[in-house]
Every structure is written in C-alpha cells, then in structure tokens.
Amino acid sequence: MKVEARTYASLSAPGEQAGEPREVELREAGTVADLISALGIEAADVHLVIVDGRISHRRDEPLRGGARVALFPAVGGG
Amino acid sequence: MDRLLRVNMTDRTAKFEPIPSAYASRAGRWLTSSLVHDEVPATCHPLGPRNKVVFSPGFVTGTAAPTSSRISVGGKSPLTGGIKEANAGTGWGRRLARLGIRAVVVEGQPERDGGFWMLKIDAKGVSFEPADALTGKKLSEMVPGLAARYGGRDKVDVCAIGVAGEHKMGAAGVCFTDREGRATRYAGRGGLGAALGSKGLKAIVVDDSGAAEVPIADKAKFDQGRKKLAAALGEHAITKPKGALNAYGTAVLVNILNEAGGLPTRNFRSGRFEGATKIAGEAIFAGNKERVGKDVYNHPCSPGCIIGCSNTWHKRDGSEHTSCIEYESDWAFGANCGIDDLDQIAELNLLCNEYGLDTIEIGGTLAVAAEGGVWKFGDGKRAIELVREIADATPLGRILGNGALVTGRAFGVTRVPHVKGQNMPAYEPRAIKGIGMTYAVSTMGADHTSGYTIAPEILGVSGKLDPLNPQKTDLARNFQYATAFIDSTGHCLFIAFAILDIASGFEGVVEECAGVLGTDWTMNDVARIGKAVLDLELDFNRQAGFTAADDRLPEFMLHEKLPPHDGVWDVPDEEIDRVFD
Ligand code: SF4
Numbered sequence: 001m002k003v004e005a006r007t008y009a010s011l012s013a014p015g016e017q018a019g020e021p022r023e024v025e026l027r028e029a030g031t032v033a034d035l036i037s038a039l040g041i042e043a044a045d046v047h048l049v050i051v052d053g054r055i056s057h058r059r060d061e062p063l064r065g066g067a068r069v070a071l072f073p074a075v076g077g078g
Numbered sequence: 079m080d081r082l083l084r085v086n087m088t089d090r091t092a093k094f095e096p097i098p099s100a101y102a103s104r105a106g107r108w109l110t111s112s113l114v115h116d117e118v119p120a121t122c123h124p125l126g127p128r129n130k131v132v133f134s135p136g137f138v139t140g141t142a143a144p145t146s147s148r149i150s151v152g153g154k155s156p157l158t159g160g161i162k163e164a165n166a167g168t169g170w171g172r173r174l175a176r177l178g179i180r181a182v183v184v185e186g187q188p189e190r191d192g193g194f195w196m197l198k199i200d201a202k203g204v205s206f207e208p209a210d211a212l213t214g215k216k217l218s219e220m221v222p223g224l225a226a227r228y229g230g231r232d233k234v235d236v237c238a239i240g241v242a243g244e245h246k247m248g249a250a251g252v253c254f255t256d257r258e259g260r261a262t263r264y265a266g267r268g269g270l271g272a273a274l275g276s277k278g279l280k281a282i283v284v285d286d287s288g289a290a291e292v293p294i295a296d297k298a299k300f301d302q303g304r305k306k307l308a309a310a311l312g313e314h315a316i317t318k319p320k321g322a323l324n325a326y327g328t329a330v331l332v333n334i335l336n337e338a339g340g341l342p343t344r345n346f347r348s349g350r351f352e353g354a355t356k357i358a359g360e361a362i363f364a365g366n367k368e369r370v371g372k373d374v375y376n377h378p379c380s381p382g383c384i385i386g387c388s389n390t391w392h393k394r395d396g397s398e399h400t401s402c403i404e405y406e407s408d409w410a411f412g413a414n415c416g417i418d419d420l421d422q423i424a425e426l427n428l429l430c431n432e433y434g435l436d437t438i439e440i441g442g443t444l445a446v447a448a449e450g451g452v453w454k455f456g457d458g459k460r461a462i463e464l465v466r467e468i469a470d471a472t473p474l475g476r477i478l479g480n481g482a483l484v485t486g487r488a489f490g491v492t493r494v495p496h497v498k499g500q501n502m503p504a505y506e507p508r509a510i511k512g513i514g515m516t517y518a519v520s521t522m523g524a525d526h527t528s529g530y531t532i533a534p535e536i537l538g539v540s541g542k543l544d545p546l547n548p549q550k551t552d553l554a555r556n557f558q559y560a561t562a563f564i565d566s567t568g569h570c571l572f573i574a575f576a577i578l579d580i581a582s583g584f585e586g587v588v589e590e591c592a593g594v595l596g597t598d599w600t601m602n603d604v605a606r607i608g609k610a611v612l613d614l615e616l617d618f619n620r621q622a623g624f625t626a627a628d629d630r631l632p633e634f635m636l637h638e639k640l641p642p643h644d645g646v647w648d649v650p651d652e653e654i655d656r657v658f659d
Contacts, residue, residue, distance in 0.1 A: 008333045009326055009360055018360035019333055047315070048538050053339035053349075053642050055535075057542045070337035074315035076537055076575040077328030077359075077387070077405045078530060 001028055001065035003035060010073045011041055019070075026063065033059040035069055047074035083179050083204065085197060087277040088127065088186030092197070092204040097180055103595050106136035107163045107565035108611045109181055110152030114161055115614040117183070120621035124156040124269070125246055125276040127187035133174070133237075134182075136568015137591040140175030140292040141300070144308045146568045147172045147380035149237075149254065149265070154622070156269035156276075157248040157439070157481055158498040158523040161618040164265035167380035167388075167570055168254035170235035173286035175568075177201060187277050194244070194278050198228065200285040209280040213244055216432035217253055221261035221281075228283050231259030238281040240434020243271030245471045247479030248499075249439040250275065253431070256379045256388070262401055263379050266436035268500065268522065269481075292594070300593025303586040307573065310583025311384055314576035316539070320375060323387035323572060327376050328405035330359035331504075332413070338536055338545065339642045340509035342502070343413045344455050345445035346495040348641045349509045353418025357408055362389060365420060370396050385572055391424045400428040406526075409504035410441020415448065415461055422458030426465055433469040435479070440465065442482040442501030450489025493634045498523035498624070507631055508640040508647050510535050512543070512550035512557075515649055518629045519554065519657045521615035527571055529557030533578060540578030548649045555657050559608030566611060567591055616658060626655050 005024045012018045024038050032051070036043050036059075049056040050070040051063065063069065085092045104112055110132045122128035131153040138146045149171030155162035174182065177199065196209040212220050217240050228234045235255045242250035250271030251264040274280075294300045311317045322330055335341035336354035343351040355361060366374040369392045379388040379402065390401040403424060411417055411426040430437045444461055447453060452474075453460040467475035477488045482501040486494035495502040500523025507514025512531035520528035531553050534541035543553070560578075564571055567587060577583035585601060592599040599607075635647040 006337070008358075009322065009330055012360070017355065017364070018358065019355035048334065048536075050334070050337040053337065055338060055538070055542070055545065057538075068337075070333070072334055072337075073322065074538075075322040075326065075330045075334060076316035076533070076539060076572070077323065077331040078527060078532075078572065 001026055001030070003063050003065070003067045003069055005035060005039060006068070006070045007039065007041070008070065008072045009075055011045060011071050029062040031060050031062055032056055032069070035063065036071065041071065045073055046071050048072040081179050082181045082183065083199070085182060085184045085204070086186045087184060087188060087279060090195065090206045103597055105180055105566060106134055106148070106150045106568050107152070107165070107562060108607065109134040110150045110163055111161060111611055111614050113181060113183060114152045114154065115618045118154050120154070120618050121623070122154060124154040124159065124273055129154045129273055130183055130185040131270060131273050131277070132181060132183050133171070134180060135171035135175040136566060137594050139568030140172045141294065141594060142382070143304045143569070143590045144311060145383045145385055145570045145573055147382055148568050148570055150565060151252050151265040151270050153270050153273045156246070156272040158268060158500050160498055160523065160622055160624055161521055161615045162268035162270055163522065163565065164252070164267045164270060165565060166254045166263045166265040167383065168235055168263045169257060169381045170237050170254045170284055171568070172381055173235055173284040174199070175292050176286040176289040177284070184274065184277055184279055192278055194280040196281040196283065197279065198283045198285070201288040212280050214241060217261035217434060218432055221255060222259055224281060224283060225255065225259055228285055231255065233287055234283050234285045236261065236281060236283050239271040239274050240432065241469050242434045242479055243275035245476065245479065246272040246275045247468070247476065248272060248481045248484065249436045249443065249479055250434055251436045253434055256401070257377070257381055260401060262431050264436065267438065267525065271434050294594050295596025296593045299589050303589025303593055306582045306586025307577070307590065308384065310576040310580040310586065311573060314579060316575040317385045317572065323385050324376050326359035326363055327387055327389040327402070328359070329362055329389070329403060329408045331405045332358035332408060333360065334536060335505065338509065340506040340536070340545065341409065341413050342495070342504060342506045344416045345414065345449045345493060346502070346506065349506045350642055351413035354413065356418045357412040357420055357423060361420060362391060362403060366392050369394060383570065385570070387572060391420065399424045400431065403427050406504050407437035407441070410438050411461065414441050414445045416455030417458045417461065419458050422462065425462050429462065429465045435468065438503050439481050439501050442495065443478050443485050446482045446485045446491050446494055447478060447489065449493055450485070450491040452489060495632055496524055497631060498628055500524050505532055506640060508635055508645050509643055510545040511548045511649055512545070512553045514631060514647060515550050515554040515654060515657060516558065518631055518654050520558070521612065521619055527561070529554055529561050530571065530574065531557050533575065539575050546643065546645060551653050551656050556605070558612060559605045562608040562611035563604045566607065612658065629654055
C-alpha cells in the first residue's frame with residue numbers, strides 16, 4: 001500500500017522543501033515505525049507524528065492505505 | 079528592588095514610595111495584577127482617569143537568571159473591559175529592576191487635553207518632557223532618535239505607544255525596544271497602549287547608568303537555581319542553541335497546527351490552510367537563506383535570553399524587512415487572512431510594529447472585515463492599505479483599530495471568534511479542546527499565553543493528550559496556575575517547554591526566585607502563587623460585571639463544523655464553569 005508522507009523542519013532532507021508530499025510504499029498495515037525507517041530517518045529524531053490530522057502516540061500504529069502522515073522533530077513556539 | 083514609582087498624569091508629578099509590606103514578595107504579573115485589583119475601581123472606564131497602567135519586572139529580572147528580561151504591564155483593558163496583563167521581552171524592565179524600581183504606576187489624566195508627555199527615569203530621579211513632537215510618527219522613526227537623545231541603546235531602553243495608542247484604539251499595544259534598540263517588542267494584547275494614550279503618556283525612557291546590582295538575599299540558592307534552569311534550557315531540543323526555537327522561531331508551529339487540523343483559516347472557517355508550507359517557519363528559514371546567502375539563526379529579543387527565538391525576515395535584496403514574525407503574527411495575517419505571501423505578511427507585521435498595534439487583534443479584525451465584505455481574503459495589497467488606514471484614523475481605520483468585535487458589529491458579522499471581546503489567537507478550539515477551555519475562562523479574554531495547553535495537546539511536551547478529547551478541566555486550571563507563576567518570575571514563558579519536561583529546571587526557577595527574595599519557597603508554592611494571582615484577576619473581573627455567561631465561546635462554534643475533523647465546540651458549560659470553581 002502507499003501512504004503520503006510529509007517531513008518538516010530538521011527532518012526534511014537538505015534541499016527538500018518542508019511538507020512536500022511524498023508517496024511511500026509500505027507493506028499492508030505497515031506502521032508508523034515502518035514508515036520512519038522507509039524514509040531513512042533516525043527514529044529518535046522524530047518527536048511528533050500526525051496521521052490524518054490525529055496526533056499519533058504509538059509507533060506501532062498501523063496505517064491505512066492513502067494515509068496522510070506528517071513527521072516532526074521536537075518543536076515549540078507560541 | 080524596593081520602591082514603587084507613582085506617576086500622576088493629572089498634575090504631572092511623580093513620587094517614589096516604599097513597596098507596601100503586603101506586596102513584599104510580589105513582582106511581575108503578581109504585582110501588576112495586585113495593584114490593578116487593589117487600586118483600580120473595576121467599574122471604571124478603561125480610558126478614564128481612574129484606570130491605571132502598571133509596570134513591573136519579575137522577581138529575577140535584572141539578575142543573571144537566563145531568559146528573564148520580561149516586563150509585565152497591567153491595567154483595565156480598553157478591549158475587554160476586564161483586567162489585563164501583557165508582557166514583553168526587553169531590556170527596559172531589566173533597567174527598571176536595576177534602579178530598584180519594582181513597579182511603576184501611571185495614574186490620573188489631564189483634565190483638559192494637555193498634549194503628550196514623556197517620562198525619563200534614571201538614577202537621579204524622574205522628569206517629564208513634552209512629547210508632542212514625538213506623535214504621529216512611525217515607531218521606527220521616533221524611538222531610535224529618542225534613545226539617541228538620552229545616550230543611545232547601550233544606555234537606555236524605551237517604552238512607547240504608537241499612533242494607535244494616541245488615538246486610543248482597542249488594538250493598541252505597548253511597545254518596548256529589543257536588544258538591538260528596535261521598537262518591536264510588544265505587550266500587545268488588550269489595548270493597554272490606548273490606556274496610556276488616554277493619559278497623554280507617549281513614552282518612558284529608562285537609563286540605569288550608575289545603578290547597583292539587583293540585591294540577592296541568598297546568593298548560593300539563587301546560583302544553584304539559575305544553573306539548573308540554564309542546564310535544562312541548554313539540553314531540551316526545543317530551547318537549546320540551534321534547537322527548534324532558535325532555528326525556526328515560533329512560526330515552526332504553522333505546519334504542525336495545519337497537519338493537526340487546528341490552524342484557523344479565513345476567519346476560523348477551516349483548520350487547514352492550503353498555503354501553510356509557504357508561510358511556515360521552515361519557509362522563513364529557507365527564504366532568508368536564499369536572500370542573505372547563509373543560514374540565519376534567530377536572536378534573543380532581550381538581554382540574557384539563551385533561547386533566542388526572535389527572527390528577522392529579509393527583503394529580496396538581503397536587507398532587513400521586519401523582526402519578528404512570530405507564529406501568531408504569521409498566522410494572523412497569513413492563514414487567517416488567506417494570504418500565502420511572506421513578503422506581504424512581513425509588511426503587515428512591520429506596519430503593526432510601526433503604528434503600535436497588536437498583530438493578533440489586527441489579523442483577526444481583518445479576517446472579520448473580509449467576512450463583512452470590506453475586502454477579499456487573500457488580497458494582501460488591500461490588507462496593507464487597510465492597516466495604513468488605521469494609522470490615518472479614517473472612520474474605517476478607527477473601526478478596524480478597535481478590534482474584531484467592534485468591526486463585526488459595524489459590518490453585521492456574527493462570526494467573530496472572540497472571548498470577552500478579544501480575538502482568538504492561532505489555535506482552533508473546535509480541534510483543540512483544552513485551549514478552547516483556556517480561552518473561555520481566561521481572565522484576559524481569548525488568550526493562548528494564559529495556559530499553553532498546546533504543549534501536551536499537540537506538541538507532546540509535558541505529556542501526550544488527545545486534542546479532540548473534551549475532558550480538559552484540570553489541564554486548563556493547572557496550566558493557568560503554572561503560567562501565572564512564571565509570568566511573575568520575569569522569565570519568558572518559553573522556558574516552559576524545557577522546565578515542564580525537565581523537573582530540575584522548574585526547581586531551579588523556584589530556587590532562583592526564593593534566592594532573590596530570601597523566601598523558603600519550594601515547588602509546592604508554584605500552584606499556590608499562581609492561584610493567588612488568578613484569584614485576584616477573577617475577583618476584579620467579577621466586580622467589573624463579568625459572569626459565567628462571559629466564559630463562553632462564540633455561538634457559531636457550537637453548530638458550525640470545522641474541517642478537516644468536522645467537529646464543533648462540545649465542551650459542556652458545566653465543565654467550563656468548574657475550571658475555577
Ligand atoms: S525565548 Fe524568544 S520571546 Fe522569549 S525572551 Fe527569548 S527571544 Fe524573547
């Protein structure tokens with residue numbers, strides 16, 4: 001299945017625009033953790049995961065085909 | 079820190095008084111809210127002679143405590159009619175603290191229009207100078223010259239109101255100089271600039287030459303605390319050097335809130351903005367890099383800040399356009415006005431800084447005006463003209479300058495996202511329930527800085543909660559108590575990201591304060607002090623006539639579904655009423 005991944009802030013590769021949607025092929029019911037490793041991102045660098053607008057608190061959360069998944073490092077502001 | 083300076087604008091006199099013993103261990107927001115509560119009749123007209131504008135540096139402001147140069151400003155709000163505390167990062171309060179002045183109380187009003195005056199405070203005392211020649215100007219044209227006249231930015235910091243304050247507009251903020259002497263740091267919300275304008279006070283220049291160090295009762299305890307805090311700030315991914323705040327600024331939140339469906343767009347019609355990535359902190363970083371030719375990290379707004387979240391946006395030719403485009407301002411003119419062009423957002427931000435306007439209220443007002451047919455969402459050029467019109471004080475400009483609620487009434491708009499007359503900031507309550515509760519009950523009107531529940535609800539700081547879960551009563555209360563304490567210390571609220579996650583950092587803050595004052599405070603005193611502050615503010619608002627009916631979100635949010643989650647505001651009124659019961 002395919003999911004739509006977006007990386008932000010320091011998680012974007014150099015030269016890549018933050019939030020550029022990217023299709024990633026995962027096994028059926030692949031998890032957030034699978035996506036992070038498919039993207040080649042250090043798991044510890046990912047602090048916040050948002051799946052289809054919902055904050056995901058579990059790395060073993062299975063994804064649905066076509067899910068919009070956003071990955072962020074630790075960020076703050078006001 | 080032992081004196082209170084009372085400035086009477088009726089007869090233009092000033093006198094120093096000892097700090098009343100009841101206030102012996104109060105400072106910052108605790109002291110400004112105490113003075114407003116105890117001295118300002120709650121039913122007075124906020125622009126009349128009985129209102130007062132009060133300034134107070136925090137407990138540790140002026141010391142070596144990191145990130146502690148905040149000044150608290152209080153009064154009865156011309157925008158909400160309730161109590162107001164707004165604070166800013168600036169060397170101004172630091173100089174006041176070093177002069178041993180724990181509070182400045184500006185009271186009275188000239189009986190007839192007596193023009194504008196300014197105040198000069200230094201080690202020798204206080205003097206009034208005529209200030210009519212300073213009026214009607216952009217703050218960037220007026221403030222540096224004024225600072226230069228008194229020895230330059232190394233010697234003085236300036237507090238001033240802009241033309242919006244001169245015209246007594248509800249969206250007028252109080253401006254302070256930043257570390258570079260730019261007139262850009264605001265105690266922005268609630269119209270306190272109008273209250274100063276109503277008293278004919280245009281500016282206050284503070285020169286701390288010759289001042290002694292801020293006395294510290296227990297130096298060992300203070301130093302221990304300060305080091306613990308510095309360690310926490312230096313370690314946490316959000317606050318450390320080149321960490322999230324330093325690299326991307328607060329505007330890094332644009333993409334997060336957009337992904338979470340909580341970024342209010344086009345006057346709170348949607349929780350997602352299709353132009354979010356173009357205006358976010360990452361785009362500011364990338365745009366600056368392209369225009370300046372190197373990575374531009376953010377800078378401290380005020381002396382002693384080791385977080386340094388304040389950004390600068392550059393023009394195409396690499397010259398400075400504006401500082402700082404905060405998340406709130408970026409959102410207010412960007413997503414909320416449907417504008418996805420950073421140069422236009424920067425110009426709107428700059429104009430608000432020039433005219434002395436609160437960016438959140440003005441962005442919200444423009445959005446309501448667009449809803450009322452005054453202009454079209456996304457037309458940045460027209461938005462810029464409208465903000466100029468505020469400075470010209472045309473009839474339309476005066477309506478806009480008085481904020482979103484007044485503008486909604488003038489143009490028949492029922493969808494005004496406000497609480498107690500203050501426009502909501504950049505978090506959608508229908509998608510983030512705890513912040514909605516905070517907006518509802520905050521003594522300030524809709525205000526995210528009253529209790530930043532976004533930390534656990536969205537950012538995964540100090541816990542991980544589901545933003546859509548409406549059970550947030552305790553959260554809303556506890557965050558407001560902790561915040562009222564931090565606002566009294568003189569620290570910037572952004573230390574919260576580190577100290578909510580790293581307990582020793584929070585202990586350090588308490589030890590710093592106890593060290594300065596010579597008290598035996600522990601972590602157990604944080605909520606006690608926070609509650610004491612809130613109780614004063616709640617009591618003032620009750621006396622001013624506010625009831626539970628004012629602690630409500632606007633009606634349209636109860637039935638209008640917000641995409642993408644399609645939720646409505648569903649927190650029961652009884653739960654809201656329990657927050658401070
Ligand atoms: S963290 Fe940012 S807003 Fe706070 S004092 Fe430092 S630069 Fe100013």
